[in-house]
Amino acid sequence: MKKAILALADGTVLEGRALGFAGETSGEVVFNTAMTGYQEILTDPSYKGQMVLMTCPHIGNYGISPEDNESRRTWAEGFIVNEASRRPSNWRSELSLHEYLVHHRMVGIEGIDTRYLTRHLRTYGSQAGIIAHTDNVNGSPDALVAKANALPSISKQDLVGAVTCNSAYEWNEGTGAWPQRFNARGQIDPMPARRFHVAVYDFGVKQNILRRLVDEGCTVTVVPASTTAETIRTMNPDGVFLSNGPGDPEKASYAVPHIRDLLGWRPVMGICLGHQILGLALGLSAYKLKFGHHGANHPVMDLRSGRVEITSQNHNFAVRLPSAGQPECPSAPPVLSGVEGSRVERLETPWGQFQATHVSLNDQSLEGLVGTTVPALSVQYHPEASPGPHDSSYLFGQFRAMMEHAHA
């Protein structure tokens, strides 16, 4: 078994076994606590620039199935696991994890004490790291540490530019055999008759967002991140969707004027990076979390109903809410208590009145916004799930309702 080394910028060096493509790779190391969904995670464009550490001790058990991809390729820069299963076991599996990683030229490492590393990242924060398979080690572990130190921060990289599509394309596949949309009786809802056209800004979109929009009766056009408001207006969609994506929203602030332009013109929905960009468009600021939220068990409270959703999350940045509704004056994130109906923050902006709708029960960070005078909503987490629970799937229905309302 070939050896491999993981070196972190702070000097931590861990030895493990080589996994996946033989070589060297680098990126910001983040941990994800989901117990299922490694394939979806590897193919999520939001992981561009990051190496993913899975806290679940066995990874690769059920292999790789083509329909579980979230994009056309893998995006994570590296993969760190405790133990990778050599032989998968699942009726849909076509490849083993190792074969898949090799195929996608992704460098990985296993045999790492992932709990130790997670605790380390929790304490000292996410940081840059390098995985090198020993045959490919250039220099000592110290040299790797130095190299990790020299890596540019993800806040300084235009990661969206690396993952967005080059030109607009249509999307028309729904969730199919894996439905997420149920009616009150729990049965799969038939696709609504009314068709809406939605333009999806691709900041690094996960395909399940597109599938969920199709389920809601939308025809979907995916457009590059740099698409102007003018172009969108020419397309004349019924709604505009701001997708998830990697990195610091400030690096994608070029989209802000266009979003401001479109707000109020058509219903807007944002997810994750899309939510952060909407926040920037409303004059709010974003800040980096110590080690981010990456997992499938994050409780989020809907401040309006007091109900809790278990959500899928993957973000390193969050939107800072001004405590007194002054968008130009960012301050420490306010503590939004979880008590029903209380402290629903209202936000006056030149682009309309908004209110905070969702808050994380783990750290009280902002998880959702809704426009009260303009049709717009956004969430920091992933209602499209994949991987993760479907509790928040209803949000796509709310977006559809906004489009219906706009037409009424």
Add this chain to the structure above:
Amino acid sequence: MPKRTDLRRILLIGSGPIVIGQACEFDYSGTQACKTLKQEGYEVVLINSNPATIMTDPDLADRTYIEPITVEVVERILEQERPDALLPTMGGQTALNVTMRLHEQGLLEKYNVRLIGANYDAINKAEDREAFKRAMHNIGVDTPLSRLIRNREDGMSFLEIVGFPAIVRPSFTLGGTGGNIAYNREEFERYVDWALLTSPVGEALIERSLIGWKEYELEVMRDLKDNVVIVCPIENFDAMGVHTGDSITVAPAMTLTDKEYQRMRDAAIRIIQEIGVDTGGSNIQFALNPANGEMIVIEMNPRVSRSSALASKATGFPIAKIAAKLAVGYTLDEIANDITKVTQASFEPTIDYVVVKVPRFAFEKFHGSNPTLTTQMKSVGEAMALGRTFKEAFQKALRSLETDRCGLISLNGLDHFLPEDELAPSVSEHIRTAMQVAHPDRPWHIADGLRAGISKSEIFSATHVDPWFLDQIEELVLFEQRLLDRARAHARETPRESMLDEIFHNPEERERLKEAKGLGFSDQRLAELLNVPAEAVRAFRSIHLPSHHVTYSRVDTCAAEFEALTPYLYSTYGRECEARPTDQKKVVILGGGPNRIGQGIEFDYCCVHATLALRELGIETIMVNCNPETVSTDYDTSDRLYFEPLVEEDVLNIMEVERPMGVVVQFGGQTPLKLALPLERAGVPILGTSPDAIDRAENRERFSALMTTLGFQQPRNGSAWSGEEAYAIASRIGYPVIVRPSYVLGGRAMQIVYDEQSLRQYIKTNIMTTAQYPLLIDQYLTDAIEVDVDAISDGADVVVAGVMEHVEEAGIHSGDSACSLPPHSLPEELIDRIRTQTVALARDLRVVGLMNVQFAVQGNEVFVLEVNPRASRTVPFVSKTIGVPLAKLAMKTMVGHSLRDLNFTEVPVTRHIAVKESVFPFTKLGNVDVLLGPEMRSTGEVMGIDQDFGWAFAKSQAAASLSLPQMGTIIMSVKDGDKPGTVDVAKRLQTLGFKLQATRGTAAYLLERGLDVEPVNKVKEGRPHLVDHIKNRQAQLVVNTVGTASSHHDSLPIRREALQQNIPYFTTIQGIQAAVTAIEAMKKASLTIKPLQDYHPT
């Protein structure tokens, strides 16, 4: 939402005695519920007939009724206590069934009691198979093709549709009682009849077989705001066809993709909403077709369960505690996560380790039982282990079972270090055959199959164990083979002492040893593979791998995302140790391990008391145990919890990290006692009675010497190492004799032998045991009364806390007989003599803590049978009867307090009498004989308490689900020796108005003595015979005592039939005498009930 203020008093129903399918897990959940509700300011009224539980401790609830859990008794409680609400979801199927009947009889309405947690409709929808099917259909969740039947004909016609194999399940039973898989018509008919009979509503379900499908369980929580969380997905190692309770189970689920898991999760949420469980936890089981992912829901339990206890321990999410809070109106987001303290309970735990639970079986104690695993649960306990990988957790779990297997050993000698011989073809054939049936040894069969070169695909077809698990086992086997190869290569030229140095001579080889530890191999297993002593492996590791030692990780519910403030720990071989031991004064308490016959909840009760006592004294407590069902393994119970195997290596590891002031071995039964000497050798102070004194009591020679010095009588005895020696000793002692192999628990393989021929037969069938240990031979005291005594001593003073007179004669295992406290027939002079002898024994052994002595009284003579200088099975029973927490006091004496300081110098005088009765698993294990003997076979016990022996005994019978008849016919068939004793019984029964029937011999004897008896045929005397009468339920009670082995066989159908018809039966004359006294008492006075708090006012 804040908690409800419209409720003041809440009734909680426990689950009664420990039986297969309902064990300590309901003490764990019930105790959590009691504590939580009390903390929330509610008054808690509790009923549970099981005295060995923590929940029935008088300070847990406000009003504690140790009374039979019947509609009649609960109604009386409703009347007396007027609770506002009833929480029915904490006491297993027992509590649900009683609650359903209370509702159906309008009693809840009559007393204006609201159900909280789950309402009648929800329970009914979940429990009634037809209603459940309809509900599932409504929400688009598939259920197995099935039909409910009420007679055999309907079953046969539906069989045409489902085909074989077909599943037959009775409705409304616990632990799948009566559930079976039929492969042919004959079996099908038999199982249908049986199912219709065992179902309390006479209904059975015939179902399409899903054998071989993957099986999963989800633990679901819901609150009043309709927030739903899944606590943990659990995957079964054993495929569908084996009851979950008998399956090896693994958390988290290992082979589900996210898409499959989310589909299951969505279904689970829709199910709990549709069924309408308002608040609390439910367990939902799914089957998944491994070929195409087709998903089917199997069943839902609208209550906490064995699985919810497991999921709680597996994740650190205390389901029962949270369910109790939800039941009184809190929502999940209002409840703090105890482990992190900074997050809330409204989340789904995620874990960064693997949890494996393995069931513990006891087939060896039930001759005639069939060890094939089916949909009817048969295991008596379980062990759980945590590790960083499945392999590590699995190996730890296997050694936690304490079945003398230190891991995945070969049952066919395929792991011997000697140069490998050609594998005999018969061996692999044998393994192939063995693998075909689901058997407790399945994991070992699989490993042996792999060792014998049988392909994984063949193993998969035979066992349906998912290939992922087979791969994991293969990795272990391959690793082991590499070690074996090394050992074999060195075997010839290397002496045993330098074997390890030779094999692991360079750092690279030593890496392999590290790897072995990471894979979960115990030192003992490595020693076996390498043919060196186990101590040598440990010593070698500490010299050559000094920096590679065990580390402890915390169970934190969140995969390290947040800090864990609660020290709930498991061992692994990682980079950092999170044990963070304190330098406080601290004591380690070793628990009892998995439940099995002879070692059950009583010992967990004692361990929990030990920790409570130490807390009162400000001493830090550290619990070590591996039984997920228990209160002791609740992270709330002790200051620190190590969820670890109770074997030498793992326990010593903890001692090295914690360095306690002492360790307690006398509370966890035999399990920790076995560790006393190794711990002492390792320099760990043993608190309380010294290991030497324990040895003086356990070692036959030293014990005889003790008896001689004190001048006490013991039955004549001897130890034999050969057959000839045995015959000589037996004839010296005089037949009958009791024989058993030494050092066994609960009297395994113990038998009463009446002549030399039977002794020869015994030795022939038990040759395996005699080869390892000597055969112990004791004089059998005929017609003797056995007496159990529990005493406590601080090393100077001794208090005899309880003298219990057994109802059944000496020779029947003390764990199986009923007993009465205080004695119901013994003269005071004899009791005094017993007390005096007990005190003398305790003094001589310098007992500090608890001691149990078993005496036999024959005529006017007192014999000492056994001395156990440790907590006994009866400690909780005695404590609750006399109103003194003995185990707590004992713990305090062990850390230096005198009984005088503790203000316990004499037993309070009580006017009530308590009877302990044993409960047996006979209905679950196939065609086994119900006759009592020297081998213990009960799984649990109940207590009846009242002002007189009759009522106390009656209550104990009712609590054990035998309601004594008030009228009707009684069938008697007794052995010659018992005939004189029967006369009085028969007379009294006749006076009470019963009609008597008896087999010829018995009838003739009674007729001669002027009784009115109708003779009936024995089975071999032609029809209709007495079994026909029993089948036709023309008898309301059966008395059957037998002497010789051949009469055992002939009369077996009588006892089996009574058992199957649930007709009370007695197999000893003492038993029926007590029953008659009880019936007389019941006719004389009506039922009265009283809570423990009124028996022992403070």
